Amino acid sequence: TLLGVLDRTATPMGARLLRDWILHPLRDLTALTARQDLIASYLAEPFLLSKCREALKGIRDIERTTSRLSQGSGNARDLQSLGVSISHIPSLKQDLSSLPDAPSLQPHLCSRLHEFQELTEILSQALVDEPPAHLRDGGVIRDGWSPELDELRNASRGGKDWIARLQEDERKRTGIDSLKIKFNNVFGYFIEITSTHLAKVPDDYTRKQTMANAERYITPALKEMENKVLGAEERSKQLEAELFAQLRSQVITHLPKLQETAAAVAEVDVLCALAEVAQYHRHCRPVLNQEKGFFINNGRHPVLEQTLTDVKFVPNDTELDPETARLQILTGPNMAGKSTYIRQIALIAVMAQIGAYVPADSATIGLVDRIFCRVGASDDLSRGQSTFMVEMSETALILN
Known part of the structure; x- marks a missing residue:
């Protein structure tokens, strides 16, 4: 198809716009000439064309991402993707503005490519590099962003370290090498001992559940630490959700400029793609x-x-x-x-x-x-x- 031949776009936004252009050709001579002029400038400067193409490859679907975030359905990966995308806008804008002889479309596109330096820094500092798909999984906010969250995480991690040390201490105290401290959503943390070692169980263990080949026990110290660990984990996830909501609110305040930038990126992408097709296949300017x-x-x-x-x-x-x-x-x-x-x-x-x-x-x-x-x-x-x-x-x- 014609779309398949011309589609050398680097972004999903550009691909959608190219399809729209093919379905809706223009009769506006001024607009068509402006597009031709910009393509001609790119063909005259193949180095700048390749630099713009490289910048575009780092930009993801700003249009769809901002739409999801504005509707409240966006997740942490959307925020992280947006942060990565807008970090490439300054280099794209600089390469576009470096084109000589300033075709009429160039200043118009540059004025719509907004830079979000503060927002980029906030998102890069607040979010981990590879956030989980679901907020409920936790681990979305980077360490060091929120002192309160760091404190809760340290409490949770310290408690888990304490439980790991307790397992080693209890193995030595009881002489049961197969003793394990496990966790499930029903009983929380518990000590599991196989049936062959039941005679060695200390008196301070309280039986919680009998299994086919093992028995499960709890101790007062273990339950006390469990409350601290699980309480810290639950509170940290709640705080992460609050911090994520704040970040999303900050993004939404930039929504009009983000949408305008997405539209400009799509147009630059299509024109770069058309220039590359013309370059590779010896097309002429009509x-x-x-x-x-x-x-x-x-x-x-x-x-x-x-x-x-x-x-x-x-x-x-x-x-x-x-x-x-x-x-x-x-x-x-x-x-x-x-x-x-x-x-x-x-x-x-x-x-x-x-x-x-x-x-x-x-x-x-x-x-x-x-x-x-x-x-x-x-x-x-x-x-x-x-x-x-x-x-x-x-x-x-x-x-x-």
Whole structure:
């Protein structure tokens, strides 16, 4: 498809915008010329094009992320993803502003690329590098961000260390090497001793549960420490949820600028992608006007020329002049390329009217307001099979 050929975008936002551009070509000559000018600037500065592409690769889906956060459904990974994305905006903006000859679209895009230095620092300092998917799992906020949270975590970790030491001490005291201190949601922490060592159980152990091959016990000291550990864990998770809500609220205060930045990033991404396609496949800048002529010199099918591997695509000229050639009737044998030729003309018109360069040596195109077509869609151009050829092949398969 045309979208598949042109889609060299680096961000999900850019991919969606490119699809929208192809579905809604423009007739605004000023807007189209502005897009062409920026693509021309990128082609003249391939180093800046590659730098912008690198910056874009680090930007994730700001548009969808901010939408989830504003609706209250975003999680810690969304915040972390947003922080990483906006950290790349300054370098993208700098590379874009470095383009020479300042095409008209450049200052407009730069003004919409907002920098969020303070928010970037807050998110990078507050969140761990790889937060869990669910807030209830804890471990979202980085150590050192909240003194109160650090204190609760230290209490929880200290308690667990105490329990680990208690296990070693009880093994030595009782002489039961298989003694283990375990935890579950029903009983909390307990001491588990296998049936073969029940004779060695001290008098200060209180039986809690009998299993098939073991018995479970508790002690007053163990339950006291359990209350401290579980209380600290529960409070730390509650505090993390509060801190996360505060961070999300801070992000939402920047929502209009974040959305504007996302839209600008998407546009830069699409224009960089179109520039790269033009660079790799030797596309030319079409001359657009409000007249009714359509002139293509050595035009090529934008999809087919990239999918053909065994043979080289043969270019074709097109001349539609309102004075001398308003209508053309195309005839020829099966598999001569008639369908390919008329599709090629339509696709070139669409490409020109999204602001892209076109696969031709030169092109002068009067802007069109609609394209009508009725083409047999059962052919297989990539294999050189016309509609008739496909129908005959299927018939032969049935008969044989």
